[in-house]
Amino acid sequence: MTVLTDVDGLDEAAAAAELADLAAALGQANHAYHTNDSPDITDAEYDALKRRNAAIEARFPHLKREDSPSEKVGAPVAEGFGKVTHAVAMLSLSNAFDDTDINEFDGRVRKYLGLGSDVAVNYTAEPKIDGLSLSLRYEKGRLVQAATRGDGAVGENVTANALTIADVPAKLERAPELLEVRGEVYMSHADFEALNRRQLEAGAKTFANPRNAAAGSLRQLDSDITKSRPLRFFAYAWGALSDPLADTQMGAIERLRALGLSTNPLTSLCAGPAELVAHYRTIEEQRATLGYDIDGVVYKVDDLALQERLGFRSTTPRWAIAHKFPAELAWTRLESIDVQVGRTGALSPVARLMPVTVGGVTVSNATLHNEDYIAGSDSKGQTIRDGKDIRVGDWVQVYRAGDVIPKVADVDLKKRPPDAVPYVFPETCPECDSLAVREPGDAVRRCTGGLICPAQAVEKLKHFVSRAAFDIEGLGAKQVEQFYADTWIKEPADIFFLRQRFGSGLQQLKNREGWGEKSANNLFDAIDEKRTISLSRLIFSLGIRHVGEAASNMIARHYGSWERFDAAMQSVGESGSSAWEDLIGIDGVGGVMAQSLTQAFAQQAERASIDRLVAELSIQPVERPTTAGSPVAGKTVVFTGTLEKMTRAEAKARAERLGAKVSGSVSSKTDLVIAGPGAGSKAKKAAELGVDVIDEDSWLALIASK
Incomplete structure (x- = not known):
């Protein structure tokens, strides 16, 4: 899987700006698709946006927005329907978009469950129907409610409409007392x-594709219109249950079929x-x-007990994945290569192409x-593209399946100009x-200019005012660039002297386009509001390489106050x-991140700026x-050795x-060590320090009721 490397050269300010654009674009796309039943981008384009957003968030987890598309499902319900x-x-x-992704999915499942390669894990595979998700609630065998997915938590009540669909039984024989059937409404070609x-x-208006037709038909306020439309339904999952359907996914699907629900015949156990x-x-x-539209194949862990153990992320299950069909490729000419400089000094090459249409x-x-x-190898020296380098003037293949910013996937050597030279x-x-x-082990070359490099200085300031950092209303990337160019701010501290710089006259600022006395005073007030800041936000705002939002939170929780953190940074090298x-x-926090932290505070100029x-x-x-009633609330625990009844995660x-x-290590501040078979130095150190050491069974007994 290569998605994460696709953003390796992206600096944090550019990443934050792109995440904002992605949130807006995906929000609009979700509204158009789920609420208006009139998508304004293709499925491939939507997948590209989602995958790019996920790749950037994986590379820069600290930049994840509160309105992140990765935390959302669908869109809010439309007016006119009950909720x-x-x-x-x-x-x-x-x-998933390629075979490697599927191997990685299986690897993640096995790693989380602590299963070796010798233990069989079966999966179901079924077509991914391109339709509208629907939930059918049966009580004592009778359909009492049907709802669209909506935003995942709240959907639209479309019960009357669902009852007009031939594949949706009004009554089920021998069904559990409570059964919520999940499936997809679709229309055949x-x-x-x-x-x-x-x-x-x-x-009347015609429909662009079967999915739009199915969604628009199901979500009619007049059920007679829905009745006149040829809708179909495939059941593939369930929600609330009074009794289990089976022990396996395949068994549950067979049970739904036996109850009289339509299931996809191409579902297979693998x-x-x-x-x-x-x-x-x-x-x-x-x-x-x-005879109907599908856009991929869905894989699910078959054993429902394993599904229960694997659980969920915020919006997706760990035990399932959709293997999407590929998007388009296109060929075009590489006209030039530009190099951009990011906040951490990373030099990122960008291909400027003769415009070409890829996936619409x-x-x-x-x-x-x-x-x-560019040279035809990865950072470890392994050959890619059969070793073909990329040169200005080349005809290159552009691929957009998972990337908003496409990547150059291949080169046509037969069309290479005779005067093309290696880049x-x-x-x-x-x-x-x-x-x-370029430091050993680093895939990226970096500028050593630091604060004297205008690109780095501007990007650091953009990061400082970003949403997860100081988030100053009225002071965004555009304003930072303007104020830096005008020499009004050169480092973060300068922001808090802007009111003092302009005084009551504000004439300098008012002379700039888009600024007046009111907007200027609003900005100064917003800056003053952020003079009080949380420790985690401050640490993150410093823009120290490798220290993201999640790491900043962990570091802040560990030290508790700026004074303790500052003292630690000053004494860490003693x-x-x-x-x-x-x-x-x-x-x-590993050695690389710790080294980055200590180096930042050890540099005289950066330390003075801080x-x-x-x-x-x-x-x-x-x-x-604190967690009320928890026997381990507020305690520091260390796991060491092999855990036999649950994975480390x-x-x-x-x-x-x-x-x-x-x-991750034992010290005098450790309260409890849980040691499994093979525990070595950590258990020994705990004994030397007098820290309590218990085995896994004792740990499970300790937390059994919580």
Whole structure:
């Protein structure tokens, strides 16, 4: 899987700006698709937006927005329908786009469950219907409510309309007392064509595709209109249940079929990734002759007990994934290569292309990742594209399946101009002419100019005012660029002197386009409001390489106050100090991140800049959360050795839910060590320090009732 490397050269300010654009674009697309039943972009384009958003969030987790599309399912219900709160949320699925993704999915499942390669994990594979999700609630065998997915938590009450669908029984025999059936409403190709003919004859609006027709038909306020439309329904899952349907996914599907519900005959049981991909190929070959639209194949862990253990992320289950069909490719000419400089000094090459349409979108730029990618190898020296390098003037293949910013996937050597020369990656910064170096093990070359590099300075300031940092209303990327160009701000502390700089006259600022006395005073007030800031936001705002939002939260919780954190950063390099061990002992903070932190505070210029900023702030200490009744709330615990009854990931998640802090190393501040077979140095150190050590059974007994 190559999605994450597609954003390796993206700096944080550009990433934050792109995430904002993606949130707006996906919000509009969801509204058009789910609420208006009139999508304004293709499925491939939507998948590209979602995948790009996920890739950026994975690369920069600290930039994840409160309105992140990855935390949303569907769209709010439209006016005119009653609202239905789902007893069990109707979640979406994460996507896969190639065979490697499927192997990684299987690997994640096995890793989370602690299963070796010798243990069989079966999956079901079924066509992913391109329709409208519907939930049918049966009580004592009678359909009492039907609801669309909506935003996943609240849907629209379409009971009267659902009862007009031939595949939706009004009554089920021998069903559990409570049964919520989940499935997809769709329209066949033949019925869609016949409907559009009737619409034309009647002078009415025609539909763009069967999915739009199905969704628009189900969501009619007049159920007689729905009744006149040829809708179908496939059942593939369930929500609330009074009694289990079966022990396996396949068994449950067979039970739904036995109850009289329509299920997809292409659903198959597969033993591992190879069989999943083989069934995907079989379905892909039949796609054109199925008579209805599908856009991929859905895989689910078959054992329902394992599904229960795997659980859910915020909007997707860990035990399922949708293997989407590929989007389009296109060929065009590479006209030039530009190099952009980011906040951390990363030099990122961008391909400027002769505009070409790919998947319905005009593309003129593409990422080239880094200098190795251009040369035809990855960062480890392994050959990619059969070793073909990329040169200005080449005809290149552009691929958009999972990327808003496309990537150059291949080169046509037969069309290479005779005067094309290998691209020489710059060894000096194009912004400040400082030396650009590539550290061992790093895929990216970086400018060493630091604060003297205008590109880095501006990007650092953009990061400082970003949503997850100081989030100053009225001071965004555009204003930062303007104020920097005018030499009004050169470092974060300067922001808090803007009111003082302009005084009461404001004439300098008012002379700039878009500014008046009221807007200027509003900005100064917004800046003053942010003089009080949380410790985690402050740490994140400093823009220290490798220290994202999640890491900033962990570091803030560990130290509790700026004074303790600052003292630790000053003493971490002292001979014989335990500060370094304490820092890398924070769960989630490794040597690379710790080194980046300490280097930032050790650099005289950067340290002075931080001190000037802190002098203008009131930094709020972290309130220690407690969990009432938890035997481990507020305690620091360490897991070591092999856990036999749950995986390390499960154990850590359980401990944190109970209010414990999970550390990666043992120290005098450790309260409890849970040691499994093979526990070594950590258990020994705990004994030396007098820290309580218990086995896994004792740990489970301790938290059994919580």
